[in-house]
Amino acid sequence: MSVVVLVAVAAAGVLLGIAAGYWLPPNGRLAARNRPRPVRRILLPFTGQAISRRAFEAAVRLAKAENAIVMPAFLARVPMSLPLDSALPVQCASGMPLLEAIEQRLSSQGVPVDSRIGRGRSARDALRNLLAEEHFDRIIVSADEDPRAGLGYEDLKWLLERVPAEIMILRPAPEDTRRISTKAVGGHF
Amino acid sequence: MIGLLETHGRKETAQLAEGLSSVPRRRVGYREAVLEEMDLPEILRREPELCLIDELAHTNAPGVEHTKRYEDVEEVLAAGIDVLSTLNVQHLESLNDHITELSGIRVRETIPDAILGRADEVVLIDVTPETLLDRLRAGKVYPVERIDSALNNFFRIENLAALREVALRQVAEEVGAKRLTTELVGSREESLAADAPQAVGERLLALVEPYPGAQRLVRRAWRSAQRLGAELDLLWVRAPGQRLSDDEERSLVALRQLASVLGAKMVEEESDDLAAAVVDFASQRGSTYVLLGRSRPSRGIARLRVPLPQRLMQRLPGVDVRIVADRPLRQNGEKL
Numbered sequence: 330m331s332v333v334v335l336v337a338v339a340a341a342g343v344l345l346g347i348a349a350g351y352w353l354p355p356n357g358r359l360a361a362r363n364r365p366r367p368v369r370r371i372l373l374p375f376t377g378q379a380i381s382r383r384a385f386e387a388a389v390r391l392a393k394a395e396n397a398i399v400m401p402a403f404l405a406r407v408p409m410s411l412p413l414d415s416a417l418p419v420q421c422a423s424g425m426p427l428l429e430a431i432e433q434r435l436s437s438q439g440v441p442v443d444s445r446i447g448r449g450r451s452a453r454d455a456l457r458n459l460l461a462e463e464h465f466d467r468i469i470v471s472a473d474e475d476p477r478a479g480l481g482y483e484d485l486k487w488l489l490e491r492v493p494a495e496i497m498i499l500r501p502a503p504e505d506t507r508r509i510s511t512k513a514v515g516g517h518f
Numbered sequence: 519m520i521g522l523l524e525t526h527g528r529k530e531t532a533q534l535a536e537g538l539s540s541v542p543r544r545r546v547g548y549r550e551a552v553l554e555e556m557d558l559p560e561i562l563r564r565e566p567e568l569c570l571i572d573e574l575a576h577t578n579a580p581g582v583e584h585t586k587r588y589e590d591v592e593e594v595l596a597a598g599i600d601v602l603s604t605l606n607v608q609h610l611e612s613l614n615d616h617i618t619e620l621s622g623i624r625v626r627e628t629i630p631d632a633i634l635g636r637a638d639e640v641v642l643i644d645v646t647p648e649t650l651l652d653r654l655r656a657g658k659v660y661p662v663e664r665i666d667s668a669l670n671n672f673f674r675i676e677n678l679a680a681l682r683e684v685a686l687r688q689v690a691e692e693v694g695a696k697r698l699t700t701e702l703v704g705s706r707e708e709s710l711a712a713d714a715p716q717a718v719g720e721r722l723l724a725l726v727e728p729y730p731g732a733q734r735l736v737r738r739a740w741r742s743a744q745r746l747g748a749e750l751d752l753l754w755v756r757a758p759g760q761r762l763s764d765d766e767e768r769s770l771v772a773l774r775q776l777a778s779v780l781g782a783k784m785v786e787e788e789s790d791d792l793a794a795a796v797v798d799f800a801s802q803r804g805s806t807y808v809l810l811g812r813s814r815p816s817r818g819i820a821r822l823r824v825p826l827p828q829r830l831m832q833r834l835p836g837v838d839v840r841i842v843a844d845r846p847l848r849q850n851g852e853k854l
Contacts, residue, residue, distance in 0.1 A: 411618060418616070418619070419620060420619075444772070445772055462771065463768060
């Protein structure tokens, strides 16, 4: 009788172990779904081969303070002569390494990151299309961008007037020329 | 016999053609102008063994037999006459968008790629951009009055270098495809047919899932594809009936957008056997590399299964399997 009880207890123990193994993730960490999730989404759009270091740092500070996720977005401009859904290998040759560099830096500072691609006939159009698809709580842009290369003053005005999100425009700082560029990509990307 | 030669007023070219039998052009009235076009009926009447027909992408004047010159060539070929023709790489239909993006200039006259595919032999006339510019400046390409305009527009050195690269790749692909077809016809072995797609060139397959980290995998795969001059496919195998959260839906849209802008083909397949679905897809597409991210930790008895990379290596012999590492949390030696 006692043998039967022992066997039953052992079997129950094994079943309990399997069940625990199934429900608990390895290494005793909390499952991703149980961890506190970022609630705010900060968009960091860019167009050229570099972004302002000040805009990047502002995004990092806010993300840490607000438990937010930073969403760097490459705004690709599609020439009028091409369909809007065309592949853009030439622009991607500079846009993708920069996206990678930004992601690397955000990750290294412990900030969650989730990149996006916006596409349109101009930088503003690309941003408009991106904003039409997704909601962002905050958008950070730098006013010292070269208007010919990216978002100009008219675009910033449009952002403030039309976009239902908190817009943070960093004032021009001619003395601060620090940039994050494609050269900042670490590793063998 | 010369069916049509376009000398563009170059004396040297005209001299080379001296002494060869030639079909005079016919005159075609269009509105108030008189245009000169190739005389297709006369070529067919003379029945030469081999006929030179220049400028394959040319658009004919209204009122002749066909709209496009390549259609004339098809008729000549159908009559049993071999044709020697010429074509600029920017006139190939499939390359038109790519070349427009490279050069900023849309080329209007294009021909379907299948026409080039039917050629028995493709010969690339290759010169360096510098040589071509020298020829242009010496008036060997355009008349003097058009040289400045050409130098400031299409004939910029970066355009010429990009076009040269496109042309070299295109011809390499044509030669590769031709070699493959010849081998298949010669061997009659099904095993060779199974291996056939691999002989064409490198083709990368990246396995993705709708979560933010997948974009990094796609970018790495794209970069590798660029270096190899390879095509890139993305495959997401979803479990039957799998429902996505809002975050996953957004990640999926972002992945599709990324695939589209990079020119990668993204395919979604439903299966409860991930390895089998990947093996089927890779075999069909002739993938030579499979890239995947680090697997998520398994739970329960799933921990006892052979990991996916090993299963893929066993079932896809000859295909490289590459695991893209996670991004380290801290990086040393960062550059600014």
